[in-house]
Amino acid sequence: NCHCSFELVESVPYDLAFEINSTAAKPLYHAWMRLLDIAQEEIHVASYYWSLTGKDINVNDSSSKQGEDILKRFERLLADNVSVYVAASMPTLATNSTDLELLEEKGAHVKKIDFGHLAGGVLHSKFWIVDMKHIYIGSANMDWRSLSQVKEFGAVIYNCSCLAKDLWKTFSTYWDLGHANATIPFPWPLNYSTHINKNRPLEVEFNGILTKAYLTASPPAFCPEGRTHDLFAIISIISEAQEFVYVSVMEYFPTSRFTHPERYWPAIDNALRSAAFNYGVQIRLLVSCWTHSDPAMLYYLRSLRALNNPRAHISVDVLLFHCIGTSNWSEDYFINTAGVGLIIKQNSTNLQRTQLLQEQLKNLFERDWNSKYAVNLEDVEGQEDCNWRG
Template identity: 40%
Template sequence: MEKTQDNPEKNKMGFKNLLMNGGLEKKQKKKNSRILSFDSIDVFEDNFSISDTRPGTPCKLSYFPISIILILIIIIVLLPVFNHRLAFNPDLLGPIAPPPCSDTCDISLVESIPENLVYNSSVLRKSTYSAWKELLNISESRIELAGMYWTLRGKDIQYEDESAWQGEDIFKNIKSAVKEKGLELWIAQNQPNPEEPNLDTEDLEQTVGARVRSLNFTRLVGAGILHTKLWLVDRKHFYVGSANFDWRSLTQVKEVGVLVKNCPCLAEDMGKIWDVYWALGAPGASVPKSWPDSLSTQINLDTPVSVLNSHLSVSISSSPPPFCPQGRDSDIEAILRTIDSAKEFVRVAVMDYYPATLYRSHTQFWPVIDNALRKAAIERKVKVELLLSDWDHTIPSMLYYLRSLQALNGVAPGVHIRVRMFRVPSFTPAQKKVPFGRVNHNKYLVTESTGFVGTSNWSADYFISTGGIGFVFAGALRNDLEELFQRDWNSSYASDL
């Protein structure tokens, strides 16, 4: 904008109008009296002096210290009031970051590779079976578990198979750890179907005094299940991931999870999620309008905790939203923000991808994640790749949604959306007979900056009314997750949609 020169006459008239509009009117009592007008005051004139002490002089040196004193009084009076407002309205300060985690945390990815599934790759992680055994070995006082169902023993599914040995061993080690170390065993589980009771947890109640509570999601939120898969030991160590308390999750199903050891700063926060489950499993419990402050958290996407020795920043999310106390991100928030922040690629590996409800009498269209992926690919030219499961129980209608998504590949320059299907073959007749086995059960997301390992399949039900957990992280561990995706994507077990 062009700068105009000052006009002294216009300035004088403007100042006089300002005074008149402000209601400042003075009657001239003496002809020689000095009145407050621009004719007698011009701070730019040479005849004005701050040392002028004649009556009516508008600005004297003594005015300056008075002004300073007034300003100090205002500060002294208002500052406590402002601090009082902050004390009762902490949100005025914005998010408060948790202190950096100085614990000697050991954080790693773990996975289950089904029997006889061999890769032409050196990318392999510690087994889920080894991770669970480690947790039992280092336990000292208390084991807290949360899951949908329990079938660690072969006889639990009325199908005996030699590959059940790892699950059998874990079950035996749980019992021996509780007995020999005098541990407390606490279990939060989904409300069992009367026709299909959790025989494992019933046995643990009777033999080692396990404390068990069951969550009835239909009563709590109208529908859904507890789909979490969580091991929490001494509030120092934990496992979270896709593996159920099921022998098939160790030898017949492909799984991915996170093992965290010697890390109370994260384990205590994970414990708050377990505490929510335990509270809601009490007889007659209901979801409160607001959760106690003791269950709130400062660890979330806005203020992740910095795990110094592992060079990671981490936050933990949960589902469904009514189960999230103050400060806790929901899983869908975590997933959407991870997708929305991607600049180069979004890579997803899940068993089911379904932008609608699956388990309700009336199907509800729910394209929340689908829209985020399309927007990322079309508007920001982010490369989108999805790896879904092809198995005996694949939902046929899921393929229509996936084709719809992939149809946008190449719709404009730079738009890249690809879908592949991963199949775990049955190499023997016995493997083929394992019910609900031989499947890629992973539930994770990785971008160029962030990793997300969860416990939920990607259909609407899992984010609206199902219990789940997400582990969100940035740092070196993200590279490991990307390596797992690339290994599976490029393997002979993956094929184009």
């Protein structure tokens, strides 16, 4: 019987100015600081890499201050005898960062997981578990830029031991393979299995509203018995949609990205097309577009949008968001890379005064969709990349 409190959190780059009084989620920095403030016994962090200080990339400006605050707060917790466990991917992108070495010197337990050796991908999950009862799950890396220069999104759930303990099982799948010559067990021992999944979601209260929730994982080899695979959950949600599917994602490819040769992989693309064409579900796709976006993505997005046919009640629209995020939809992120998801369903009653989480999410999506930063596919035509002049 969990009575949890839930809040959406986001990070908006300093130079991204939305309209005054527009919808906003709680700033990620404040959410992380609050979690660190209330930690009493232990924190488990699953992370791709750590780079919380500007000096990691020879940057000396004020925008790295929030990341440095977070690192200092972790150091203080260690000084106060709070246990810190960090699972990170190996090799690391942040080759100059000494964050994890610093925390280890202060007593943190750190394991570097060789995901390339284990599964062929990376540990791309980003979540925290605090005192086995509070959790953060989202897109943000442990990187100062995630707090000041990158658009990130996530959720914090307080006083929710039933979900926190289940997320800890996924953390354990990484932690327990953080040693030399580790291999993925098949099958996983029963203590990693879960009863909470798509078929049997957890019934909890979020902010006083009865909610069905479950956690998902990738890749399939890291889904012990009972754990729903990320991709299965996403395709199920799309296929069960009745009115609309709004998606905000950094990269969208109906292919693999890191295999040679690349493979065609239409799993999600087909689900979106089928929902639009067969059931009249409105599809909106908001995709990040920035200097390093692969221009090939635009062709796939145009192909998807070509399905749009208002006369036949088929609605498919794609906009490009001039911003960087960290969540990707291509085959690799579901097949060999570690990730987690949180699936939530709330039904409205006439009595409640609290806004449904789906409504809050929809409002944030529409803020981005209707902003000056979202542009049509045609607005980047003729340009080699997404680094257009707005």
